[in-house]
Amino acid sequence: MKTIKASGVGNPIDRIEGHLKVTGKAKYASEFPVENMVYAQGVNSTIAKGKITSIDTTAAENLEGVLAVITYKNAEKLKNYTKEMTDFSLTTIAPVFQDRQVYYYGQYIACVVAETFEQAQYACRLVKVTYEEETPDIHLDKNKSKAYKPGDSADFTRGDMEAGMREAHVTLEETYTTPIEHQQPMELHAAIVSWNNAEVKMYANQQILDQATTSISETFNIPKEDVQIITPYIGGGFGSKLNVFKHITMATMASKMIGRPVQITVTRQQMFTNTGMRQFDEQKMRLGAKKDGSLTALAHHTTSHTAKNLQYFEACGNVSKMLYKTPNNAVTHRLIPLNIQCPSSMRAPGEATGSFALESAIDELAWKLKMDPIDFRIKNDTQVDMGEDKPFSSRLLKECLRIGADKFGWEKRKMQPRTNKNGNWLIGYGVSAASRRAPYMKTSAKVALELKQNAVNANLKMDATDIGTGTYTIVAQTVSEYLSIPVENVIVEIGDSEFPVTPGSGGSWGAASYCNGARKACENAIAELKKKQNIAESEEIEIAELLRQNNLSSFEAEGTVEPSEEYKKHSVFSFGANFTEVWVDKDTGMYRIKRMVNVGSAGKILNPKTAYGQIIGGLTMGAGMVIAERTQVEPNYGNFITRTLADYHVPVNLDLANIDVIFLPEEDKIANEMGIKGIGELGIISVAASIANAIFNATGKRMRDLPITPEKLIEAGLEPGVA
Ligand code: MOS
Numbered sequence: 001m002k003t004i005k006a007s008g009v010g011n012p013i014d015r016i017e018g019h020l021k022v023t024g025k026a027k028y029a030s031e032f033p034v035e036n037m038v039y040a041q042g043v044n045s046t047i048a049k050g051k052i053t054s055i056d057t058t059a060a061e062n063l064e065g066v067l068a069v070i071t072y073k074n075a076e077k078l079k080n081y082t083k084e085m086t087d088f089s090l091t092t093i094a095p096v097f098q099d100r101q102v103y104y105y106g107q108y109i110a111c112v113v114a115e116t117f118e119q120a121q122y123a124c125r126l127v128k129v130t131y132e133e134e135t136p137d138i139h140l141d142k143n144k145s146k147a148y149k150p151g152d153s154a155d156f157t158r159g160d161m162e163a164g165m166r167e168a169h170v171t172l173e174e175t176y177t178t179p180i181e182h183q184q185p186m187e188l189h190a191a192i193v194s195w196n197n198a199e200v201k202m203y204a205n206q207q208i209l210d211q212a213t214t215s216i217s218e219t220f221n222i223p224k225e226d227v228q229i230i231t232p233y234i235g236g237g238f239g240s241k242l243n244v245f246k247h248i249t250m251a252t253m254a255s256k257m258i259g260r261p262v263q264i265t266v267t268r269q270q271m272f273t274n275t276g277m278r279q280f281d282e283q284k285m286r287l288g289a290k291k292d293g294s295l296t297a298l299a300h301h302t303t304s305h306t307a308k309n310l311q312y313f314e315a316c317g318n319v320s321k322m323l324y325k326t327p328n329n330a331v332t333h334r335l336i337p338l339n340i341q342c343p344s345s346m347r348a349p350g351e352a353t354g355s356f357a358l359e360s361a362i363d364e365l366a367w368k369l370k371m372d373p374i375d376f377r378i379k380n381d382t383q384v385d386m387g388e389d390k391p392f393s394s395r396l397l398k399e400c401l402r403i404g405a406d407k408f409g410w411e412k413r414k415m416q417p418r419t420n421k422n423g424n425w426l427i428g429y430g431v432s433a434a435s436r437r438a439p440y441m442k443t444s445a446k447v448a449l450e451l452k453q454n455a456v457n458a459n460l461k462m463d464a465t466d467i468g469t470g471t472y473t474i475v476a477q478t479v480s481e482y483l484s485i486p487v488e489n490v491i492v493e494i495g496d497s498e499f500p501v502t503p504g505s506g507g508s509w510g511a512a513s514y515c516n517g518a519r520k521a522c523e524n525a526i527a528e529l530k531k532k533q534n535i536a537e538s539e540e541i542e543i544a545e546l547l548r549q550n551n552l553s554s555f556e557a558e559g560t561v562e563p564s565e566e567y568k569k570h571s572v573f574s575f576g577a578n579f580t581e582v583w584v585d586k587d588t589g590m591y592r593i594k595r596m597v598n599v600g601s602a603g604k605i606l607n608p609k610t611a612y613g614q615i616i617g618g619l620t621m622g623a624g625m626v627i628a629e630r631t632q633v634e635p636n637y638g639n640f641i642t643r644t645l646a647d648y649h650v651p652v653n654l655d656l657a658n659i660d661v662i663f664l665p666e667e668d669k670i671a672n673e674m675g676i677k678g679i680g681e682l683g684i685i686s687v688a689a690s691i692a693n694a695i696f697n698a699t700g701k702r703m704r705d706l707p708i709t710p711e712k713l714i715e716a717g718l719e720p721g722v723a
Contacts (some may be wrong), residue, residue: 007676009515010478015509017233023473029205030190030265037192038067040254040264041120042247043110043127045102048136048339048638049308052100052109052129059126060112065119067258070096070111076218076253081309082189088243088312088342090211090506093219096246096253097316103133103308104341106273107463111250113258113620115335136339138638140280140305147303147334150311154333158322158386159239164328165299170368176285176357176704178688180631180640181278182648183346185467187235188268189275193251193380194261198227198339204248207241208504209463209497215244220252230341232495234505237467238621239345242506247274262265266374272643276344277631279304282286283316283357283623286330293371293379299330299357306335307342316344321387322571323358323435324380327552347621348681352688354655355717356625356706359432359689364702368557373693374401374410377433385571393570393670396601397433400577400664404599405431407660408579410419417700421505423555425583426718428698432686435574438603438668438677440567441511443517444500444560447479447525451547451554457489464494465505466689467682470610471514477607478515478674483543490674500558508678511606513561516672520559528557545684566670574602574677578619581657584698589713593623593657593691601664603677608663611679615661618683624651625688626708 007013020026033672057069073095096108108126112119113201149155166170192206200222206212217224219350234241252265260340266275281304288297300320305314317331346352366376384391405411413429414420420427445462451689460479466472472492480487493499503513529546532536547555584590598615605611626651632641642648667675692703701716 007477009477009606011372011474011477012607013473013477013487015470015473015610016476026185027213028233028235029231030263031191032203034192034194034261037261038111038113038115038258039117039120039262040111040251040262041124042108042250042270043112043124044106044270045109047102047131047133048105048138050102050131050133052102054130055110055130056128057110063119063123063126065115066112066123067115068113068254070097070254070257071109072100076256079221085309085311086329088241088344090208091214092243093215094246094249095219096249096681104339105637106341108250108274109255110244111260113254137637138340138633138635140282140303140336142337142567143338146338150313150333150335152350153341156331156387157329159328161297161299161328161330165286165288167296167506169291171288172365172368173286174361174364174704176283176360177627178281178353178356178706180213180280180633181346182272182631183238183240184271184645184648185238185275189241189245189247189266189271190264191248191251192261192263193255195256196313198222200252201228202252203230205231205233205241206244207237207465207467207506210501212244213497216248216252224294225376229497230495231465232466235464237505238347239349239506241467242345243276245275254613266434268645269524269643272631272640273341277341278346279314279343281316281353283354285357285361286364287361289365289369293369293376295324295326295380297328298326300354302333304335305338305340306581308337308339310342312343314349314353316350316357318350319387319435320358322385323433325382326386340633343570347618348436348684349682351685352625354539354689355432355686357435360692360704363689363693363696373431374405377401388571389430390569390571393668394668395573395575396664396666397575400599400601401433403662403664404577404579404597407662408580408597410637415696417697424585424587426698427698428582428584428588428689428694430580430692430694430697431692432578432693434578434682434685435573436508436678436682436685438512438572438574438671439507440563440572440672441503441509441513442562443502443513444558445517445521446500446556446558447521448553449525449543449547451544452543453554455489456483456485456543456547458483458485459491459493460495460518461499462502462514463497463499464502464510464515466494467505469505469614470607471505471510473567473610474511474606475514475518479522482519485543492498508682510680511678512672512676515606515676516561516674517559517703519674520561521557524559529555532644536573567672568665570670571676572671574600574679574682576600576682576685580690580694580695582691582698583693584695584713586718589710589718591695593655595658597660598683599662599664600678600679600682601666601669602682603666603671604675606676612661613682614679616659618681618689619659620651620656622684622687623656623691625706627630627651627655629705629709672715
């Protein structure tokens with residue numbers, strides 16, 4: 001009876017909310033019309049370490065329109081960090097102005113509230129601060145003695161690493177470095193906060209509403225039920241909107257103090273210092289292999305930095321535990337506290353940078369073995385996650401590599417660098433493998449059906465978010481599929497913390513969790529309606545007919561899904577392969593990415609159009625890691641030199657080439673009933689290595705420090721040729 005398939009799961013329909021966005025009707029956090037609203041702006045510290053000795057707010061307070069200046073002197077007492085080093089998790093509190101301590105350059109030290117945005121911004125400049133300044137810890141290298149192990153899970157061993165290295169015929173020991181990077185989504189962080197008696201309601205662009213309400217309620221010591229967050233549209237997150245940052249606390253505190261709704265916008269410059277970033281990573285790789293190409297040992301040792309009072313790290317070594325068959329394995333992570341804001345999750349935290357080190361090292365070892373890098377990877381393929389000692393639910397990495405090689409024309413690759421030339425151009429081909437955990441989490445949804453003549457309209461609610469990924473569309477397609485109604489008859493309402501709880505958007509778990517939650521609500525609606533009429537579950541009957549037989553014009557049902565026992569017994573990952581062709585100018589070191597082919601095995605693809613968008617976006621961000629992205633820290637004062645998009649470069653269309661994206665047909669029923677795995681992060685993973693490996697194939701130069709700029713290539717000495 002499932003006659004309507006045109007807009008169900010798997011079809012490349014246009015985004016259902018697309019027209020609202022292009023016509024400006026979709027409202028983002030800072031755009032809601034709220035009566036009696038005032039504006040807050042944060043004041044940032046101009047030292048990286050020390051104590052505030054005085055703050056003079058008189059001039060700011062006397063300015064026309066200024067309603068309040070909040071500092072440590074008059075701030076509300078909030079829950080504060082109790083430990084010397086607090087874990088920076090998704091529910092961590094965000095206290096502000098609780099003492100005089102400054103931990104990093106740009107830390108909020110005051111907040112001005114005024115009738116207009118301009119008055120607030122101007123008043124910020126009138127706040128006079130003096131400090132007792134101390135020499136900040138800024139450099140990873142100079143603070144190595146302060147390195148510590150962030151908990152037992154930071155280290156992992158399997159077998160005997162040293163024995164594995166002795167067994168090897170060929171070994172490799174190299175260090176790879178990646179700089180601080182910033183997420184910088186198009187939409188600035190913003191919030192409009194208002195209090196109604198003891199309850200707080202805010203429009204705020206948070207990726208995960210349930211976790212954010214926990215953080216806010218704990219910071220202000222109020223019940224979680226009294227916090228509501230609304231965010232129907234989010235203009236990109238890339239991880240920067242996972243956590244609750246302190247502008248939310250400032251606006252919430254200000255609104256409570258003044259008794260009026262407060263709007264706060266974090267400026268583009270502040271988004272470099274106050275809303276997270278990717279850490280600087282130094283990754284030391286040690287590998288050994290036998291002549292036949294079988295890996296005998298693999299170690300991945302990472303050193304990165306964290307804040308002075310908050311602990312966060314992206315676990316770069318995780319990828320080295322599971323991607324290849326390695327009997328002997330060691331992974332460690334050490335952290336060095338610095339006077340720089342705490343790093344946070346940025347798209348594929350751990351894998352984006354970890355895969356650069358691992359997939360570069362694998363390419364280097366293949367070269368030493370004189371083996372084709374695809375054959376080398378396939379030789380060490382495994383259907384078991386040796387890190388967790390569990391079988392993979394499905395793993396089509398070999399297929400991704402083989403099919404990608406075919407599509408890309410890998411057979412034309414010359415193994416010897418500097419042998420494929422075109423005039424001044426040195427041409428190189430590179431490959432890399434990608435893997436990313438595909439989590440599936442507890443999710444609830446509610447569906448409301450309405451019978452109108454012969455048509456059934458469905459309204460689906462959940463506290464999911466759409467960070468630009470296509471949540472609205474794939475959830476609507478799911479409802480269309482499982483109720484067998486046209487997608488035009490489906491309304492999806494998300495982005496409200498009062499709707500049924502989901503895990504939110506992050507960690508590539510959104511699509512699988514949201515869609516299965518929506519599916520379950522629809523299935524429950526049908527099952528409940530059938531039960532009322534004693535209709536067998538197996539009997540196919542149109543939803544409109546079912547409502548009629550029940551004499552109902554409307555009906556509601558809820559559904560909740562959770563990972564199965566089978567899921568827990570398996571390791572669930574998406575896989576992929578990246579292929580790149582680069583042309584490097586042999587004199588100037590300038591290079592062009594000519595072509596990219598990406599093959600992904602990511603379970604059921606809900607909507608090829610939005611899925612392509614995710615992968616192309618990921619590839620672009622991965623290319624950005626190589627060609628441009630780098631946040632530079634001023635070496636004496638600890639401020640970021642790159643703090644606008646004029647000096648922090650991201651790729652533009654002209655930087656990118658022809659991109660081919662292929663999804664292998666796959667449904668992973670162990671992952672979840674719909675067979676979905678995540679793709680939000682898969683696309684960025686190992687792209688950097690694929691490009692760096694292509695640059696080696698072109699030039700014979702190994703570039704182990706990102707980004708790979710023309711100047712670094714010239715320093716590496718392009719002309720002398722292969723070592
Ligand atoms: Mo992602 S870094 O979990 O938004």
